[in-house]
Amino acid sequence: MFNSIEKTIISKLSGDIPLVKEPYKKIAEEVGITEKEVLDKVKDLQDRGILRRVGGILYHRQAGFKYNAMVVWVIPKNKIEETAKTICLFKEVTHCYQRPTFDGWPYNLFTMIHGESTDYCENVIGQIAKSIKIQDYKVLYSLKELKKSSKRYFD
Missing domain, CATH: 1.10.10 (Arc Repressor Mutant, subunit A)
Known part of the structure; x- marks a missing residue:
């Protein structure tokens, strides 16, 4: 092959x-x-569909971003695309994913924000919430970095 x-x-x-x-x-x-x-x-x-993408891993803690906030949002289904585009305009947002909801877990949009302090992250989150006019969200801070590696092929 x-x-x-x-x-x-x-x-x-x-x-x-x-x-x-x-x-x-x-x-x-x-x-x-x-x-x-x-x-x-x-x-x-x-x-040929063998290689999807070539990406890089940023070791954000080593780069000085010690605080990592996963913000999970409840966004109306008909506003997901529009909201995600607005959120992605914030340079502090490094990831933005739509996810399924579950009983007791209504959050359908996940964003990752990296910053040098919780105050910094909270400020950015506040700006985003104001920009998208959504107040239904939770902030989950990383406690520990557990994995930062890619799958290796043909070593």
């Missing part, structure tokens, strides 16, 4: 991407092909 070059590229992309100005060029040098060939292979893997 995969040739050796594809396996090597997938392995490199599932690990730590080099922190250099041109990471795909560095990967190409390590694989022994050109940067264009790496990018073409990545595009082909995406087109």
Whole structure:
């Protein structure tokens, strides 16, 4: 299903991407092909539905964001898209997901906010609530970071 070059590229992309100005060029040098060939292979893997995305993990605590607030909102179903677009305009929001509701859990929109203090996070949450005109929400602060890793392939 995969040739050796594809396996090597997938392995490199599932690990730590080099922190250099041109990471795909560095990967190409390590694989022994050109940067264009790496990018073409990545595009082909995406087109074939094998590779969904290439992402990065921000270790937010190491970056100085010690407080992480998961804000869960009750949003009318017909306002989800519009509300999410407004919320995503706030630079402090790093994640925004629609989720199903359950008995006793009416929250259908989840957002993650990172900040240097609870006061900072609360201020941002207040601004968002005012902007979207929603007061039905809960704030859940992270107590401990338990996992920060990606699935590795072809190691």
